[in-house]
Amino acid sequence: xxxxxVIDISLGNLWRMKLRTLLTLLGVIIAIGAFVxxxxxxxxxxxxxxxQFEKLGLFFTIQVYPERDVDEEVSEDKPKxxxxxSALVRLSxxxxxxxAYPFDEYQTKTTINDTTIDxxxxxxxxxxxxxxxxxxxxxxxxFDSDSAKEVIVNKEFLDMLDIENADSIxxxxxxxxxxxxxxxSGLVHVFKSxxxxxxxxxxxxxxxxxxxxxxxxxxxxxxxxxxxxxxxxGYMNARIPVSDTLVxxxxxxxxxxxxxxxxxxxxxxxxxxxxxxGFSGDxxxxxxxxxxxxxxxxxxxxxxxEYSKVTLNIEPGVVHGPIRDSIKAMGxxxxxxxxxxxxxxxxxxxxxxxxxVMGMIALFVSSLGIVNTMLMSITERRREIGIMKxxxxxxxxxxVLFLVESGxxxxxxxxxxxxLGWTVSRVISMVVQAYMKEQGADxxxxxxxxxxxxxxxxxxxxAVSLIAGYLPAARAAKIDPVQALRYE
Amino acid sequence: xxxxxxxxxxxxxxxxxxxxxxQAVKDVNLEIAKGEFAGLVGASGxxxxxxxxxxxxxxxxxxxxxxxxxxxxxxxxxKELSSYRANQIGMIFQTFNLLPHRTALENVEMAxxxxxxxxxxxxxxxxxxxxxxxxxxxxxxxxxxxxxGEQQRVAVARAVVKEPEIIFADEPTGNLDKDNAHQIVExxxxxxxxxxxxxxxxxxxxxAVKYADNIYRMDFGLLAANGGRIRE
Ligand SMILES: Nc1ncnc2c1ncn2[C@@H]1O[C@H](COP(=O)(O)OP(=O)(O)OP(=O)(O)O)[C@@H](O)[C@H]1O
Ligand SMILES: [Mg+2]
Numbered sequence: 141x142x143x144x145x146v147i148d149i150s151l152g153n154l155w156r157m158k159l160r161t162l163l164t165l166l167g168v169i170i171a172i173g174a175f176v177x178x179x180x181x182x183x184x185x186x187x188x189x190x191x192q193f194e195k196l197g198l199f200f201t202i203q204v205y206p207e208r209d210v211d212e213e214v215s216e217d218k219p220k221x222x223x224x225x226s227a228l229v230r231l232s233x234x235x236x237x238x239x240a241y242p243f244d245e246y247q248t249k250t251t252i253n254d255t256t257i258d259x260x261x262x263x264x265x266x267x268x269x270x271x272x273x274x275x276x277x278x279x280x281x282x283f284d285s286d287s288a289k290e291v292i293v294n295k296e297f298l299d300m301l302d303i304e305n306a307d308s309i310x311x312x313x314x315x316x317x318x319x320x321x322x323x324x325s326g327l328v329h330v331f332k333s334x335x336x337x338x339x340x341x342x343x344x345x346x347x348x349x350x351x352x353x354x355x356x357x358x359x360x361x362x363x364x365x366x367x368x369x370x371x372x373x374g375y376m377n378a379r380i381p382v383s384d385t386l387v388x389x390x391x392x393x394x395x396x397x398x399x400x401x402x403x404x405x406x407x408x409x410x411x412x413x414x415x416x417x418g419f420s421g422d423x424x425x426x427x428x429x430x431x432x433x434x435x436x437x438x439x440x441x442x443x444x445x446e447y448s449k450v451t452l453n454i455e456p457g458v459v460h461g462p463i464r465d466s467i468k469a470m471g472x473x474x475x476x477x478x479x480x481x482x483x484x485x486x487x488x489x490x491x492x493x494x495x496x497v498m499g500m501i502a503l504f505v506s507s508l509g510i511v512n513t514m515l516m517s518i519t520e521r522r523r524e525i526g527i528m529k530x531x532x533x534x535x536x537x538x539x540v541l542f543l544v545e546s547g548x549x550x551x552x553x554x555x556x557x558x559x560l561g562w563t564v565s566r567v568i569s570m571v572v573q574a575y576m577k578e579q580g581a582d583x584x585x586x587x588x589x590x591x592x593x594x595x596x597x598x599x600x601x602x603a604v605s606l607i608a609g610y611l612p613a614a615r616a617a618k619i620d621p622v623q624a625l626r627y628e
Numbered sequence: 629x630x631x632x633x634x635x636x637x638x639x640x641x642x643x644x645x646x647x648x649x650x651q652a653v654k655d656v657n658l659e660i661a662k663g664e665f666a667g668l669v670g671a672s673g674x675x676x677x678x679x680x681x682x683x684x685x686x687x688x689x690x691x692x693x694x695x696x697x698x699x700x701x702x703x704x705x706x707k708e709l710s711s712y713r714a715n716q717i718g719m720i721f722q723t724f725n726l727l728p729h730r731t732a733l734e735n736v737e738m739a740x741x742x743x744x745x746x747x748x749x750x751x752x753x754x755x756x757x758x759x760x761x762x763x764x765x766x767x768x769x770x771x772x773x774x775x776x777g778e779q780q781r782v783a784v785a786r787a788v789v790k791e792p793e794i795i796f797a798d799e800p801t802g803n804l805d806k807d808n809a810h811q812i813v814e815x816x817x818x819x820x821x822x823x824x825x826x827x828x829x830x831x832x833x834x835x836a837v838k839y840a841d842n843i844y845r846m847d848f849g850l851l852a853a854n855g856g857r858i859r860e
Contacts, residue, residue, distance in 0.1 A: 141742060531719075531786075532742035532743070533710065533742050534742075535710075625725060
């Protein structure tokens with residue numbers, strides 16, 4: 141039998157039983173529709189997450205943090221590794237690392253058009269600004285150089301000032317000032333507060349050696365025994381304002397979560413001025429500095445602080461595992477979004493599987509409809525089958541004829557089901573997006589209909605209908621023509 | 629005598645109905661020559677239809693052998709047997725057995741679906757077969773809008789359109805009035821004159837006597853001895 145004839149005959153038979161065909165079809169359409177809309181929810185959410193990751197370049201970053209202090213025992217045995225400038229150099233030299241830049245944040249007072257607000261500032265190199273993590277410049281441009289007298293602000297900053305038009309702020313000068321305590325002023329206070337004894341103590345200190353940091357830290361460790369409180373007190377009270385006038389060159393999108401930025405970003409060298417001047421006014425960083433010993437261990441003249449975080453940019457295609465192992469060996473904690481993403485992926489896989497199972501149940505129910513329809517039509521068409529056999533139809537041809545019928549139901553059902561699923565997801569998406577907008581959130585697209593899902597749905601619909609049609613078709617093929625033709 | 633186109637040897641067909649064994653065809657031996665018009669007569673229930681279905685390859689014997697042009701049907705694969713029905717034989721039934729939802733033309737065309745010829749040729753042949761039977765203005769009629777005689781002529785067209793060697797007709801006149809009955813048998817006789825082998829099952833002895841070269845009489849599954857050649 142010719143291929144075209146089989147299709148013609150099958151279509152003709154289905155067309156003749158319009159209502160029954162329609163109802164069976166409806167079962168398949170609804171089942172595939174449910175399957176498609178559920179899985180496109182899964183696919184949409186998965187896509188959403190990976191898009192966010194992709195947009196921020198998170199697949200190519202590793203975050204490095206200092207070891208947690210809670211591991212007291214560890215830190216007693218061996219000294220805690222410091223996430224300082226020398227660690228930064230070593231991190232940047234790890235194979236596969238393109239760029240390493242620290243996260244360093246200061247509390248500043250920033251004045252713009254006579255308004256002064258408290259904002260956090262973060263120094264960043266131009267090359268770091270060119271990474272995806274910071275590339276979402278809404279308007280303007282990045283710094284000319286690491287020592288430019290320029291600043292980039294983020295949307296949060298605009299919100300604080302009630303500025304709506306980001307462009308209007310470009311070119312505006314702001315004064316960023318940070319109240320720092322120079323180390324020496326803190327030192328003076330320690331001694332000053334000791335009242336009368338001050339001169340006795342001074343006698344024991346070799347002043348010309350104070351420039352030597354090792355000596356200075358030894359003195360301090362000794363003196364600090366019970367005087368830490370006084371030191372801090374003095375430190376806090378002996379603030380020296382350091383300020384700089386910077387021009388706003390760009391406005392950055394806000395980002396969320398672990399990748400969020402400080403309100404203002406200053407060029408690296410320009411920002412160093414603040415840290416070189418001493419400590420920021422952040423109490424925790426001082427205490428952290430004291431407890432870790434970093435306060436006194438600086439080998440250079442400049443006292444280096446530990447960074448709370450260092451971001452590594454990894455070359456695309458490089459596996460994160462070995463890099464993270466090296467980081468661990470250096471005594472730091474690390475966090476890789478790419479590896480995190482793999483875990484998210486597994487979660488999504490289970491989620492999708494759950495959705496798929498529900499869709500399959502619907503499909504199973506609809507397959508019962510197909511079985512029923514086909515069995516009914518075989519009973520009705522016994523004589524027709526007998527006639528065809530007497531005309532020379534082979535068993536296999538009869539089987540194919542019936543399989544094609546259920547296959548057509550499966551194919552048309554799948555196609556319309558995909559359309560239905562898509563429509564449903566569009567409607568839900570519109571409602572959700574409208575709701576999100578109303579709530580002031582960025583509307584995100586929950587659904588996605590990737591090509592693989594279309595393909596899978598058609599394949600599944602076809603497979604289910606063929607399986608459902610197989611038993612009736614085999615039964616049709618076995619009909620005895622003599623019996624079928626015997627009676628009217 | 630030319631070599632037989634159909635040869636049955638010790639043919640038996642039994643049916644089991646509960647505890648009862650029905651011997652519908654018992655030790656039948658017969659030879660039908662090429663171009664013969666064979667009449668198969670006998671009382672109701674004597675096994676005529678059963679024998680015809682065996683010869684047509686629609687049913688298989690319990691024992692015995694059927695040879696068509698020297699080839700045993702038993703030796704054919706299922707597909708070859710289907711092809712035998714599709715290409716070498718045509719069947720006509722008492723109840724016409726037309727597909728009710730297909731037009732006269734489509735019913736005739738259906739016989740060619742299983743012969744592998746092209747769609748265009750199929751159509752051409754079917755139309756000309758219907759024309760030869762005087763049904764040229766009934767091509768698009770559904771069976772229920774045709775008279776009994778017309779329906780049976782469509783069935784004849786369906787049987788002859790594939791240009792078979794043998795036509796098996798099981799009571800083709802059973803549901804027709806006298807005029808139509810004669811017309812149908814006349815058609816078969818005409819086909820027979822063009823060297824087609826005809827096996828006609830009928831109650832009507834007169835019809836058989838009038839048209840058949842040989843009459844074979846069935847009696848309780850047995851083929852009676854007087855199946856001799858009665859006309860030259
Ligand atoms: N499938 C079957 N199962 C059981 N018995 C059967 C079957 N087919 C035929 N028979 C029996 O075999 C016998 C012969 O039947 P068959 O149909 O061949 O008779 P027939 O000569 O064609 O009769 P009629 O002239 O009434 O058509 C009958 O007794 C019938 O009941
Ligand atoms: Mg009969």
